[in-house]
Amino acid sequence: MADPAIELINIDKSFGAVRANKSINLRVDKGTIHGIVGENGAGKSTLMSIIYGFYQADAGEIRVGGRKVSISDPNVAISSGIGMVHQHFMLVDNFTVIENVMLGAEQSPLLAAGIQRVRDELKRLEREHNLEVDPDAVVEELPVGLQQRVEILKALYRGADILILDEPTGVLTPAEADHLFEVLKQLRAEGKTIILITHKLREIMAITDAVSVMRRGEIVATVKTAETNAGALAELMVGRRVLLHVDKGPAEPGAVKLKVEHLSVRDARRVKMVDDVSFEVRAGEIVGIAGVAGNGQSELLEALSGIRRAEAGSVRLLDREIDPIKGADPGALRAMGLAHVPEDRHHMGLVLPFSESENAILGYHRDADLGRGVFLDPAAVRRRAAREIEDFDIRPPDCRLKTSNFSGGNQQKIVLAREMERDPEVLLIGQPTRGVDVGAIEFIHRRIVAMRDAGKAILLVSVELDEIRSLSDRILVMFAGRIVGERGPETSENELGLLMAGVTSQEAAE
């Protein structure tokens, strides 16, 4: 057996009454990629924060390379050879790559010497690890994948032997993710140890040597990746069997409920994000829009829901013409029977400091049954919230609790409950399961299918190809603002992936 790079022994950590980590024992061997999976709220980030010195454990010990260390802050972690790549990059956007790498390791008041040293070092790292990046590029001008590489270089520059990556592929395109995996494999080949935190089982299966599953603050299993499979891991994560596939009958499309013709939308920077898009959604069908994030799906949803003005085109909602150019009032659209589950629940779908009940009426706060005249009746608001909580099994079932205290999955259920309970005719759904744990995904998918079976027209936008494929009755692929193809749900992932990358099937055939 190889030497351990890092060992955690009986780590305990509580926040108030909440035990985020319970007697964690973990051993990561040198020169391996070790995955840590678990649902949101399982304690993965807390554990990594303890390793990196953001938090101190209440009990237990950490050994790096066999030596006991007390990691009191990130500087100690860095000097022990631990580097971390955060989910949200810790980069200064308007600094160059060199400046970012140097940040915090300048070593002298004048920068010239430091810059030269970093430049030399970057060249060496580039040679040794194939981590190519223009040292003088400004970070904000780099694609996300390269920004992440800068984070990795930063950690390596500081002499990291153990690299922790927190949800590294969340922001990457599939191609970028593949490239990242190549880099990680190479780093492993050079003897670095990598800890990969994710909730995507496919990545675990693709790249790790061993995997630990966390559930409710505990490590419930550590297994060799080669000796397990995705289904078994998913089961360990949620503690029971999950359906990764959605049970649904064939669609029975009815009348056209939403008809979009030649819609074009520009974003705040005046870049054309939606370019001459036409499609229709019928009652009783789910139309999925597949695409890599940033190809116009967000702007399309915003234009359809009245949040953003379109530049050209027409939209027909339930046989009524709405004017997307002047910008329809989202409130009026809601009254007509359009509901919208926004992609970004933290910034749009919810007001996090509000109580659950206050979020249960967002956008519907003018409803007549919620109060008299200008007044809101708190009891009526709570009654509605309580009904939605029960109906969607939102936990904890306390409508007075602050929304930020709910887990990601339950926050999403709050939004879905609010938008579905009004029994809309047309439902726009963006990223229904982003950051949502496996158990809730299954529930959410079932509800979406139930809406379809009740004869509602549903437009679904998701960057999760699996989700699009298992829910949709028709799939539209968006690339660079255009709809580049329409396919059935049985289309292979490969074909859709090529379309999403802008390769037409003709080109693919050649």
Added chain:
Amino acid sequence: MSRPYVKLPAWIEYGLIPIANVAVAFIVAGLVVLLVGESPVEAAKLMLYGAFGYGGGIAFTLYYTTNFILTGLSVAVAFHGGLFNIGSEGQAYIGGLGCALVALNLDTVLPWWVNFPLAVIASFVFGAAWAFIPGWLQARRGSHVVITTIMFNFIASALMVYLLVGMLKPMGSMAPETRTFQAGGQLPKLDWLFTLFGSSLGGAPLNVSFFLALLAAFLVWVLIWRTRLGYEIRTLGFSPSAARYAGMSQTKVVVITMMISGGLAGLMALNPVMGDQARVQIDFPAGAGFVGIAVALMGRGHPAGIIPAALLFGMLYQGGAELAFDMPNISRDMIVIIQGLVILFAGAMENMLRPGIGAAFQFVRFRPSKDVQAEEPR
């Protein structure tokens, strides 16, 4: 990476922490007094006696409190909408103009109890109108209200000097102020309330505007937490993108919020103008609009917090004046230092003691227990 958020019970959050903050402010102030060579204990006694020790003192304290409640509410309403209204001072000043127009025209025609509601409306409308412009500029042009309201304070000041010197000053007078209002333009003092307790006002200007301030505090609570408009204001304050998603008109909500905020500041004018001096003088708000910022911060934007915070500042104003009078070594400026310390510790540094108090509370309340769900701090 944020620190784990542990919810503290209300009595700590809204009781213990503010009191501890004020206590620290007073301890530091005591050190300053010691430095000047006076006894802090003696000074505290004098101050408390001056503010609460006798009828006249209490009445003066409540008179100042009235000003601060109204300006505090003004700032707080804007806060809820995510707007930092620094212009309560100027809005109160212009509110005084509305108030004066009612009093000057009707004081010999109608009794006070008819003029009072009219003056309430006029001062609210004038204050609201003065806040409308920055509100509209913010909503439609993106000009930041912090900048525009500060500038509008100066414009209000210049405008009022121009009007007082050039138009409202009676002929032959040397003082830049309006004529004195007759009985119909004067609000009754609250003598009766004090005689009820066997005390007397002792010449203090406490008047019916005090009840107006309390009523306004209640109405602000209703507005913010019990109306659909208040819901929109709070949504916008927390998350403009969620407000847009929900179909709320940002322009409308910003403008209305600023107008309500300005109107509340305008109401403050009634207290000194019709309640005390019976005329409009140069710079009668005397900084009450700015104190309102501290009051709103300290009161966490909630009327139930704003009233005690206003009382604290009323006490500092009244007790401080007496202290300066009785201790020659302690000048008016010393009082300003003490007030500044309270603002510093209770407003700007209000989170200084929280981690310590929070940790102490957790230590006492929670021993590690089993059977609790894990939660991942985000």
